[in-house]
Amino acid sequence: MRRARACYGRSSMNSDLGSSAALAEELQASRTRIVEAADEARRRIERDLHDGAQQRLVTASMLLKVAMRGAADDSRLREDLERVAAELDAGLGELRELARGIHPAVLTAKGLSAAIDALAARSSVPVRVVGSLPARPAAAVELALYFTVAEALTNVAKYAAATEVVVTIEGDDQQAQVEVRDDGRGGADPTAGSGLRGLVDRLGALRGHLHVESPEGGGTVLRAVVPRDPHDPRADTNCGCCAVGQCRCAA
Structure with a gap:
């Protein structure tokens, strides 16, 4: 009886150890998948910023510069447009920095x-x-x-x-x-x-x-x-x- 009990104890311990190892491995794999999912979300946000908001701001900046050339004879209007252009360029720079911090495009590309x-x-x-x-x-x-x-x-x-x-x-x-x-x-x-x-x-x-x-x-x-x-x-x-x-x- 003692021998049978001892044999059962070893089998149970091995089973428990195996289960613990499998659980630890699944937990580790789950942590890895969570990080990868978050990184993919970062890449998607970076692409959306680059292809969406950033491109719109670049287009707006180009249109504003055209308007500034047309306002060459109106010094006050030109000064107002220059201030708007400066704010727009600053906002575009901040957006680029934000996109780079979320997920740097150069890392994906190069x-x-x-x-x-x-x-x-x-x-x-x-x-x-x-x-x-x-x-x-x-x-x-x-x-x-x-x-x-x-x-x-x-x-x-x-x-x-x-x-x-x-x-x-x-x-x-x-x-x-x-x-x-x-x-x-x-x-x-x-x-x-x-x-x-x-x-x-x-x-x-x-x-x-x-x-x-x-x-x-x-x-x-x-x-x-x-x-x-x-x-x-x-x-x-x-x-x-x-x-x-x-x-x-x-x-």
Whole structure:
């Protein structure tokens, strides 16, 4: 009787472990699908803004400039039209920035390296971009890495007092990685604000993680590692930092 009971216990435990593993895998897959659905919604909004409201504003700006040429003899009317044109151009610029923040068109069209080059060109701190990916990963992975660099550069400009940033892009047939390294004041903490915390959640939903090394006065190194295919349950994003307790993926 005891033997039968022991055998049943092991079978039940194995069954429970199997069920728990399957449940954990389904939960992970669900998180990945949610991120991908949100990213597709972002792409749709960006397309709608570009093809709809943005094109209408461009057309309105062109018509206004024609009207301004026709009002050359009326200085007061021309001044009024110039003010309207300035406001329209400012609104168009803000709309373009909004569309770029929702989902950058250059990322879809040209890939991660080109999109990060565009971020670097707009940065108020000098940025050097090195490396590339051997091939384009899943769209959600590209977007997660892009947002990682965008958030890091924003934080550098706001808080780091850095003089230089180096962005490194690298990967292989299993995973993709970006590293953002600055020479600023350090002290970055993923738990202190919503930006890095959001990156931790986004990367985790894609089976990736975020590594942050930021000693006070020693600059900041932020590294995101993500599987090229987040739907592969065998995906491994080991970057070597977890074994020595440096990984902040669960921060």
